[in-house]
Structures are given as structure tokens and as C-alpha cells.
Amino acid sequence: MRYIVLLLIIVSCLSCNKEEEEFTLQIGEDFVESTTKVYFIDTLTVKASTFQFDSLIVSSPNRLLIGAYNDPAFGKTLSKSFVQLTNTIYSIDDDAVYDSIALVLNPDRYFYNDTIPIQQFKVYEVLDDIESDEGFYYNTTNFNYNTIPIAVKDFLATPNKSDSLDIKVNDVFGLTLFNKLKENDINSGSEFLDEYKGLLIEANNNVNTTVLGFSTDSFLRLYYTVDDNDNDPEEKTIDFAINPSNTFNQISSEKSGTYFENIVNQETLIPSSETDNSSFIQAGIGIVTRLDIPYLKSLNDISSQGVVVDAKLKFSLKENTYSDNLYTKDSLQVYIIDNKANVLSNLTFDGETPIMSTIENDNPEFDSGFYTINILPFISLKQNETHEEYFLAIYSQNFNNSVDRYIFNGNLAPNNVRMKLELTYATYD
Template sequence: MNSTMHRLMNTIYTHRRSRYLLYALLATTATSCEKKGFTYDNIIATPDETNYTITDTLTVDMRTIQLDSVITSNQATLLIGQKQDPSFGKITAGTFFQLKLPANTLETKALYDSLELLIKPNGFVYGDSTTTQEIQVFPVLEKIQPSTDNYYLYNTSNFATGSTTLGTFNGIIRPNVDTLLHIKMSDAKGAEIFDLFKNKADEVSSQNNFQEYLQGLALQAGTNSTLVNGFQGSESTVIMRLHYHLDGLDVEKKYIDFTLYNPQVQFNRIQADRTGTALSSLAPGVDGLLSDATGNSTFIQAITGVVTRIDIPYLKSLPAVSKYFKLIQASLVVAPIAGTYNDYQLPYRLTLCAANNKNMVTDTLPDPVNGYAQYGNLVIDNMLHEKTAYTYDITRYCINEINSTNYTTRGLVLIPSAYDARTRLDRTIIGDQKNKTNRIKIQVYYLSYK
């Protein structure tokens, strides 16, 4: 017996079960893996030779992977701010968008008052919401658009901005109380735009001309920013408002709204400086960082491109433990490490996907009951932090792997659902099999006949 099989055999413990249990398992199991030409029709009469086996010590290889980029455009979400995360590094978020030219015209007696930017919090916070947020507004100096060979903009996309701010907010945002954030903008810029309307200038005669004049706005974190806030990104929740009044005996206050335009090109730029963290040497590529190089743990924060890959290298050898073999069920339990999520939001939905040897996702693992993607059924143990876990049914995956070839073999990748991965900074750190606090667990149930 070679060393691989020797290790595999040493990981297995066997539980004898009654004839009734075997009948029940065989009757209720829709998916199986058994050796060709063999059935269990004649073996129930000899239960001493039939084993119902559970193995929970199959080797699991884990690593943290850095994706090249993540789509962040057209997600109706603005992310702005910066946060020093002890595990993921300094995370900086900024957003870019275009503005729509309104159809309004100015009355003869109109007089300029002020210019402001209005944005609406969506409730998302990465960091302590009681700390200071500083948001700076800059003019964009290039046309915001995807590259000629692409349809999307990414967390790595960027466009030149002016060096002088058009406005600044510095204070505390109450994400579940404040309905609108008011950012005072430059009166010089406001008066300039007002005069363009008053004079019916070419710059405000059409949307194209207006975009040549003001390509867009970029909202970026100021030096006093200590957290990242999320805001709604729609025509009704992102507004540059020009205030004016009509001169006369009774002052009549009025305004013109420039709303979000072309949401397909609104995107969030997310940067990560991982200096001084366990991920400092993480770079894009198929290798990533093995869990034993990062404290027996792996990391997930999808919008910064960080995901976890899982492989079960000896799974394909499992049928060799006996003459005849039938896989009944397999499950995977992924455990966030206690103490790493006290002040951070865990991804509510963590998708388990199949990926090839280049870390390209080829499919999501379906729920065996409803056929939809599995999100892990997160349970949070707020008391002891011992049972917080995502749980997955990997029966079909294991069967496919046992029958796979070098071309069709797949690993597993853990990544939040597509929308969450593109709009939130939720993160988790999970333990490998050697982690002292919380460990990943795999259980495989099978029938074998000697």
C-alpha cells in the first residue's frame, strides 16, 4: 500500500449499523458513487461485511487567492472612505459618476445662492460609525467609460481628477438616521454654473456639451476618514443641487438638480495597502498564499479581490478503501475564527463555487433540495463564538471529483454572492484544519463492502 493510501486508511473510522439503517440510506439517497457492475441487492444479508463509514479527517488544502479585478460598475452603490483593517490592511474606497444636465432654465430675476451635493446613506458601514468621516469632491478630467474591449468598470479602474476639491464633508454620519448627507460645494464653481445657465451658454445646451464641461465627479476619502460608508446610487439619491432665489419683495427660493446620469459607468475604486499584514506578499496568480503561511487561516474580502480556495487532494483515492464503494453524503463546514468578526460584518451569503486550476469559477454548487446556489446557511454564535459557521452539502461535488479526469477536476472557491461581492466590504477569516481556535471540517459518509 503506497503512502497516500496508508494515510487515507488511517483517517477512517467505521461504525457498524443495522440492516434497517442500510436499507434506509439506500432508499433515500439519490446521488451515489459506486464501482461499475456492482449493486447492493445481495449484501444486506451479510451485515458483518458491510460498513457504513464516516470519515472527517480527509486532508483539506486551503489558500488565499488574489483576483485580478472585481466588477464594481452599475451596482447602484457608492462606497467612500478609508479604514485601517488589522488583517486586510488600509482599505480606501472612492466613487466616480456622471451628472445629467437638467432641462431647467433660469428666470430673469434669478440670483445665485449656493451649490451642494446630496447623497443618501444605504446603511452599510465598514468600521466604527461613531468615528469621523471626511469626504472630498473632485472634478473628473476624463470621460468615464469602459475600455474599448470591455463593458464594465472595476475596483482597479481609475480616471484623472482635478487637484482642487469642489467640496468637503467632515463629520459623523449616522447611517440609520441621516436620510441625506449634504456636502457644501465651491461657491466659485456654483456661480460659474449659474452664469452658464443665466447666459444660455453652449456648455449647458446639451448633455454632450455639459459632459465636455464637467466630465463627472469623484468622491474620495479625506485624510481624516476612518471608515467606509455606503450610499445609494440612483437618479433620486445622487444630486448636485444649485440653489438660487428670485429677487423681489418676497424672496422665492428655488433650485436646479443635476442627477446621476448613465448609471452603467458609475463605479467604485477600491485600493488595499496590505503592508504589515499576513497578506503583505499576496499577489494575483494561481498560487496565492497557503494557509500555513498565514497563521493557519485564509481570508475573504471579495471587493478587494481576496477569496479562499479549498482542495481535497485525496478525495479521488477514497473508493480504494474497499472492494466496493458507494458515496452517500458529504458536507463541508467553514468556521470563521473567533475574535476576527467582533467589529466586522461577516458575509451573510458565502457562495461555494467550483473552479479550475487557474482559479476560474466554472459553476456554483447547487443546493440539493432547490437547485439554487448554496450560500452556507450562516449561523452566528454570539455567546461563545465556537459554533459560528457556514455549512454546505458537497455530495455531488465529491462524486464528480471521484469520477473526474485531470481536465475536469475542480477545486472549491468561497466568495460572497455576486451583488455583495461588488458592493460591500464584508470580510471573514477562516481556520484551516490546524487552526487552534476554529477549524474547517469535512465529513464524508459512504457504504463499503469487503
């Protein structure tokens, strides 16, 4: 009870004394005969570094990511989609006549980088069964495909419009499929997949354009007509839907000439001191900011017994590293990792509610958005000697289904934008 009341008094006084670095609370004699001091500490070192996960699980995506763009910091980023198709119709009228076939991609409004240049998509037939022995797919998973495309489409990207992108597939592919259905060579889902393993959709990666998002309710549509001799020919269609369970985005990057070109595995750390005092995040590729607080034990040097009652980590976006096309989000995910970069859990308040970073304020003078994270639960964990080798990993939302990227100032940046930890420490001896 004494500890709870003490915390209430400290919190009350903190709200009235935010600018003081140290102050004394005289607690009434009826409660306890002691003097409590509260320290505001923002000088503990925060070490920022960058690493890259060996791979990301990208099974059952909520969007198809297709495109390529160049970035001065991250190199070339490429994303293509392996898609398995499914259908439930295996018969066509005897007097039906083939018309055409098209892949219909429905945009989900996601884009990253410049949408002004002409985009080019290519579609290929996958030659291998799209399946995984492990039950999931990674961003590095690959399957063989016929390198001669069955469709090529040049277009202007309009991601903020709801219009679908229709990519005409060549008639050799379409007519062959039509005849197999009409002649009952395909009579079930398994027979269909024996003949048509899937599609690969990719962008022309020789130009700097954008990465576009499309919903997984996109489909392949076969058009044909039926003439009953009494009326005009009736137009009909068969849709081959995407099977999300065996669909994934293969996301990769060409890192030559970047800070990340010498990464061997996810245990390779790049200190911010070696990257122009910066740390990085890139979704889809698996690049993550790691944070360490190595000298937390120095709090034990304070002579009186005490406790950390508040801990806020603050960091800012590097000036001129983001734009309307290379945009950032207002919140980031926070995880606890070990010294081998294995993710142990979300950082949470109560074991259930994840802690997210939030934009606290903007500094127009320095064009830097400031993020704040309440890391009090992590500080409490780190003070346990068995958890000294725990670290924080920060990465963006939709980390497996986007290519969002961030560049942050490190702890040695100028004071007004530097990464720092603000602790409130109360002694009660």
C-alpha cells in the same frame, strides 16, 4: 429503481444512527440479497489557501462606497466613488439669481469599521470622460481629476439614520455651472458632459475611520431664486442625478506588512499553513478563500463499490476576529474555479439553484461561528477525472459592493474549531 430505494433506506437509517461511524443494513430478500454499509468519514484532508482576484467588475453599483480604515490583518482599505452626473433641465429664468450648490448623499445604512471618529469627505472634478471601451469598470479603474477639491466636509457618521449628508460645493463651481445654464451655453446632455465629466468623492485616508455606503439616488443640487417683483423670491432647484451606468467604486488596499503583500496575480496562492493556519475573505479587494480536497480518490480504497450520499464542509470564524463594527454575514457564496482561479460557475444543486453556506451553530465557548456548505455536487464533479483540477472559492455576498472581511480557522486548527469535511459513504456490494 434499486439505487433510489437504497438511498431512501440509507437516509432513513442515517437519521437514527448519526453517532455511528459504520453500521450495516440488512435489506430484505425480496428486494436484493446484499449487505449495505454506511461510513461516516471526517478525516479527508481539506487544504485551505487564500488568493486575490486581479480585479473585480464594479459596474453599475447598487451603492457608493466611500471611506478608509486600517485593519491589523488586511492593512489599509480605501474606497472612493467616481460619479457621472446627468440632468434634463437646460434653461434658467433670465431674472434668476444664484444661491448655492451642494452634493446630497443619501445613506443606505451600510458601514464597516468604527463610525465614532470624525469623518472627512472631499469632492473633486473629474477631468476625463468617464467611459469604458470594454463596457464595464473594475475596482482598479482610474480617471484623472483636478487635485484641488471643490468641496470638503467634516462630519459625524450616522449610517443608521435616514438623514442625508449635504456637502456644500464651492460657489466658484456652482456659479459657473449656473451661468452656463442661464446663458444657454449648455443645451443638452452631451454638452453638459462635455463641460462636467463627473465627480470623485473620497475620504481622508490618513485617519482610521470607516467605509460608508450611500444610495445611487444621491444627487448634486443647484439652488437659485427667481424674483417676479410682485411676491417674495421663489426658491428653485435643479438636480443633477447620478448615472449608474458610468459610476463605480474604486476600491484598493495598502497591503505592506500583511500576509498578502507578495501576491503577484490571482494565481498566487497563500496556504493556510503560512498564515497562522487561517484563510481569508475581503470583499471589494477580491481576497478569496480557496478549498481543495486532494485525496478524494482514497475513497476507492474501500473494497466494496459505493457512493457518497452526503458531504458537508464545515469551517469556523477565527476567535476574536470580528465585532459589531467588523461584522460578518450568516451566509457566503460558493463558486467552482479552475487552477488559474477563473470562476467557472456557482456551486448549484440542479444547475440553477446556487448553494450558499449557512451558519449552522455558534460555539460560545470559543466565540466561533460555524458555517456549513453542502458540497455533494462538487464531490460528484471532482470524482470525474476530467475535473480533478477544480476547486471551491468562497466569498461574501455583495462581493463587488462592500468591504466585508472574514478570517477562518484552517484544517490544522484545534479539533473543535478546525475546518473539516464530513462525508457519508454507502457501499452496496
